[in-house]
Amino acid sequence: MYMHEDVKEILLTEANIRKRVKELGEIISRDYQNKNLLLVSILKGSIIFLSDLLRAITIPVKFDLMTVSSYKGERTSGGKVHLVMDLKQEVTNQHVLIVEDIYDTGNTLKFVIDHVLSKNPASLKICVLMKKEKKEPEENPIHLDYIGFVIPDKFVVGYGLDYQEKYRNLPYVCVLKDEIYQRKENLKI
Ligand code: PRP
Numbered sequence: 483m484y485m486h487e488d489v490k491e492i493l494l495t496e497a498n499i500r501k502r503v504k505e506l507g508e509i510i511s512r513d514y515q516n517k518n519l520l521l522v523s524i525l526k527g528s529i530i531f532l533s534d535l536l537r538a539i540t541i542p543v544k545f546d547l548m549t550v551s552s553y554k555g556e557r558t559s560g561g562k563v564h565l566v567m568d569l570k571q572e573v574t575n576q577h578v579l580i581v582e583d584i585y586d587t588g589n590t591l592k593f594v595i596d597h598v599l600s601k602n603p604a605s606l607k608i609c610v611l612m613k614k615e616k617k618e619p620e621e622n623p624i625h626l627d628y629i630g631f632v633i634p635d636k637f638v639v640g641y642g643l644d645y646q647e648k649y650r651n652l653p654y655v656c657v658l659k660d661e662i663y664q665r666k667e668n669l670k671i
Contacts, residue, residue: 563593574602612631614636
């Protein structure tokens, strides 16, 4: 398998992801049979997962996108989230499934859940491709209805996820070599 020279370790291969996304698509199609299903994703990290999951779903489905923004450190997650671009589809009386690439601190999802709930959906569930395994229990954990993979608490890129906007196009999920994070041209000014 081709491995980018900046990659230290592949956590999820293309084949792992393909198989699991297909399974999730089948489960979701079964659970939402005869319901108005609206997938809601958050730009940008989720778009690759969303586009694969959409094609693994075999029942009628709509999707919409929103953008949120949060202050984050170099490789850390968290910070106050605010809305940048709202949904355009009608949410009221739709069965909404939020499709997220990764659950880390849960900050992004908490904000998006409250935002979607304020629009009175018929129901709201959450699907994440990856959930990071934390050593400490979370204070207010969000219930995740569909989880693709539980992964170690490492900074991962690929399959939509970036480091300084790069590596989103890698078809697998991986950890980069330590020196990539230390390179001068990669440091934020
Ligand atoms: C990443 C990721 C999730 C979020 C998860 O997005 O795509 O949306 O962080 O972290 P949290 O659980 O700690 O909130 P990011 O803000 O980096 O933006 P991007 O999707 O545009 O890369």
